[in-house]
Amino acid sequence: xxxxxxxxxxxxxxxxxxxxxxxxxxxxxxxxxxxxxxxxxxxxxxxxxxxxxxxxxxxxxxxxxxxxxxxxxxxxxxxxxxxxxxxxxxxxxxxxxxxxxxxxxxxxxxxxxxxxxxxxxxxxxxxxxxxxxxxxxxxxxxxxxxxxxxxxxxxxxxxxxxxxxxxxxxxxxxxxxxxxxxxxxxxxxxxxxxxxxxxxxxxxxxxxxxxxxxxxxxxxxxxxxxxxxxxxxxxxxxxxxxxxxxxxxxxxxxxxxxxxxxxxxxxxxxxxxxxxxxxxxxxxxxxxxxxxxxxxxxxxxxxxxxxxxxxxxxxxxxxxxxxxxxxxxxxxxxxxxxxxxxxxxxxxxxxxxxxxxxxxxxxxxxxxxxxxxxxxxxxxxxxxxxxxx
Numbered sequence: 237x238x239x240x241x242x243x244x245x246x247x248x249x250x251x252x253x254x255x256x257x258x259x260x261x262x263x264x265x266x267x268x269x270x271x272x273x274x275x276x277x278x279x280x281x282x283x284x285x286x287x288x289x290x291x292x293x294x295x296x297x298x299x300x301x302x303x304x305x306x307x308x309x310x311x312x313x314x315x316x317x318x319x320x321x322x323x324x325x326x327x328x329x330x331x332x333x334x335x336x337x338x339x340x341x342x343x344x345x346x347x348x349x350x351x352x353x354x355x356x357x358x359x360x361x362x363x364x365x366x367x368x369x370x371x372x373x374x375x376x377x378x379x380x381x382x383x384x385x386x387x388x389x390x391x392x393x394x395x396x397x398x399x400x401x402x403x404x405x406x407x408x409x410x411x412x413x414x415x416x417x418x419x420x421x422x423x424x425x426x427x428x429x430x431x432x433x434x435x436x437x438x439x440x441x442x443x444x445x446x447x448x449x450x451x452x453x454x455x456x457x458x459x460x461x462x463x464x465x466x467x468x469x470x471x472x473x474x475x476x477x478x479x480x481x482x483x484x485x486x487x488x489x490x491x492x493x494x495x496x497x498x499x500x501x502x503x504x505x506x507x508x509x510x511x512x513x514x515x516x517x518x519x520x521x522x523x524x525x526x527x528x529x530x531x532x533x534x535x536x537x538x539x540x541x542x543x544x545x546x547x548x549x550x551x552x553x554x555x556x557x558x559x560x561x562x563x564x565x566x567x568x569x570x571x572x573x574x575x576x577x578x579x580x581x582x583x584x585x586x587x588x589x590x591x592x593x594x595x596x597x598x599x600x601x602x603x604x605x606x607x608x609x610x611x612x613x614x615x616x617x618x619x620x621x622x623x624x625x
Contacts (some may be wrong), residue, residue, distance in 0.1 A: 237365060238406035239358045240555055242399040243302055245566045246524045247294035248281040248392035248511045249281040250577050250606040253585045255387055261582045262382065270388045274474035274505070278512035279391040280580055281376055282605035283591050284612045287316045287393070287579035288327040288622060293608030295395035297566050299332050302368070302397050309360055309369040310340045313349030316375045317342065317421070318620065329569040330371060331610050331622055346421060347469055348545025349373065349516040350394065351553070358407055365400035375515030376384040378429050381589060385432045388472050391510020394520040403564040404527070405539070405555040410458075412451030412552040414444045421546030423528055428592070437546055438475065444550035445542055446486045452552040460487060463554065464537035465530065467522035469544045471513045476501045479542060483512040503529040510574065519543045527557075535559040578606060600621075 255275055259266040269275055281290070291312060300305070312325035323342035328334075343349045343356075350373030357369035374393030379385030394592040423430040432515035453459065460483060468476045480501060483492045492500065507525035508514070514521050519541055526539065543551045580588070594615055595601045601614040604625065613623045 237362075237400055238402060239362050239400055240398065240406040240607050241366070241396050241401035241404045242402040243298045243397040243436065243564055244394065244404055244518065244524055244527070244568065245294050245297045245393060246394045247290055247506070247608055248279045248514070248573065249285055249290070250429050251280045251282060251580050251588075252277040252510070252577050253580050253582070256268050256385060257582050260593055272474065273387055273472040275387060275472055275509060275512060276537055277510045278389045280585055280588055281391045282588060282607065284602040284605050285607055286318060286612050287314050287374040287376060288318065288324050288331070288620070289610045289612055290391065290393035291324070291372040291395065292328045292331040292610045294374070295328065295332055295372055296609050297569060298395045298397050299334070299370070303434060304332070304334055306366065306368045307370050308338055308364070308367040309347040310334060310338055310358055311343055311353040311354040311369065311371050312341070313343045313371070313373040314375055315344055315346050315349065317344065320425070324374075327620070334370070342506060343583050345549050346545035346547050347515045347518055348470070348543050348549040348551065350518075351541075351543035351551055352549070354398065354407075354520070355381055355411070355553075361398050361400055366493070368401065369398040371396040371398055373517040373520060374515060377515055379432065382588065385430070386498050388513050390514050392511050392514035392517050392521060394514075394517040394524065396520060403558055404561045405523075405557050408456065408538075408554045408556065410452060410456035410553070412448040412453070412455065413551040414447040415442075416444065416446040416548050418548050420548065431548075435611065440546075440548055441469075441475065441544045442478060442482050444544065444548060445552070447482060448542065448550040451487065452554070456554070458554070460484070462538060463540035464534070465504060465526055466540045466542070467499055467519055467526055468542045469519045470505065470522060470575060471518070472509045473505040473509050476505055479564040480574070496614065503531070507570070507574070517546075524570065527565045528560065528570055533562075535561065587619060
C-alpha cells in the first residue's frame with residue numbers, strides 16, 4: 237500500500253519587494269542578490285497576515301477539493317509561532333471547518349519541521365489507512381534591516397493532504413537522517429527577528445547533506461542517477477546548485493553540465509526564487525514549483541528531497557510521482573496568485589517591517605490588505621481574531 241501526498245497547494249502574500257530595489261537602497265550590486273544568492277523577489281506579509289492565515293489560505297483549495305470528512309490529523313510546522321501554548325493548528329482547524337474528531341498539533345525544528353510533519357503524518361496514515369492527514373507548513377522569514385540575512389527574507393505556506401493510495405506522489409519508505417546540536421540559526425522568545433551565522437549555517441547544511449544522503453543511499457540502494465529531479469531546502473536558491481556539486485563529489489561522479497544541472501534543479505527553484513525563504517514550507521514549495529514548472533511529464537518519475545533545519549536536523553528522502561498527477565495539482569491557482577501580486581516601494585516595505593504586532597493587550601483592529609480568503613482582523617485582550625475576507 238502506497239502512502240503519500242494526495243494533494244498539495246502553496247500560498248504566498250500578495251505583496252513583494254524586488255531585490256534590485258533593496259540592492260540599490262543598500263548600495264550593493266544587484267547581481268549580488270539576483271545571481272550570487274539566486275533570489276529576485278521576497279514576499280512581504282501585510283499586518284493582517286500571519287502564519288495562520290497563510291496556512292489556512294494554502295489549505296482551503298485542498299480541503300475544498302478533497303472534502304473535510306476523514307481528516308483525522310492536522311500537523312502544523314512552523315518556526316514563526318504566534319502562541320507559546322495553543323497550537324497554530326487549532327486556529328486553522330476552526331477557519332477550515334475541520335471535523336472535531338481531528339488531532340491538532342504544532343511542530344517545531346527550524347526549517348525541517350515541514351518534513352518531520354510529513355513523515356509523521358505518513359506513519360499515522362499507514363497505521364490507519366482510512367484516515368487523511370493535513371500537513372501545514374507556514375513561516376515568515378524575518379531578519380534585521382540591513383543585516384546579511386535581509387535579502388533572503390520571504391513568507392509562504394504549503395498544505396499537503398497525506399493519504400493511502402495518493403494521487404500526486406507516493407513516498408518511498410527509505411530515508412536518511414542526521415541530527416547534531418549546533419547554533420547556526422536561532423530566534424529567542426524575546427525577538428521577532430532571527431539570528432543567523434550565515435557562513436556557518438551554509439557549511440553545516442552542505443556538511444550534513446552527505447551523511448543524510450549516504451544513509452538514504454544505503455537503505456534504498458539508489459544512486460543519484462535514479463532521481464529524475466532534486467528538490468532541496470532553499471534558504472536561497474543558489475544553494476541547490478552547491479548541494480548538487482557536493483553530492484557528486486561525495487559519490488565520486490562527474491558533475492553534470494550546466495544544462496543538465498538546470499534540468500535536474502531548475503524547475504524546483506522557480507517559485508522560491510520569487511517568494512524568498514519560507515523556512516519550514518521551503519522544500520515542499522520546491523515540490524509545488526517542480527510539479528507546476530517541469531518541462532516534461534513527471535508521471536512515474538522519482539524525486540529526491542533534502543530537508544535541512546538549523547540547530548540541526550537533516551533528512552534525505554524521495555517519492556515517486558503518480559500517473560495522472562496533473563489532474564490533482566493547483567498550477568493555474570499558483571500562477572494567478574504570483575502574477576497578480578503588488579510590488580512595494582522600499583518605503584512601503586520598511587513601513588510594514590516596522591509596523592509590528594501590538595503587545596499591550598489592548599483592542600486593535602487591522603485594516604484589510606490584499607490577500608487570500610482569510611485574514612487577521614485584530615487582537616482583543618491578547619487574543620488573535622481571524623475572519624474570512
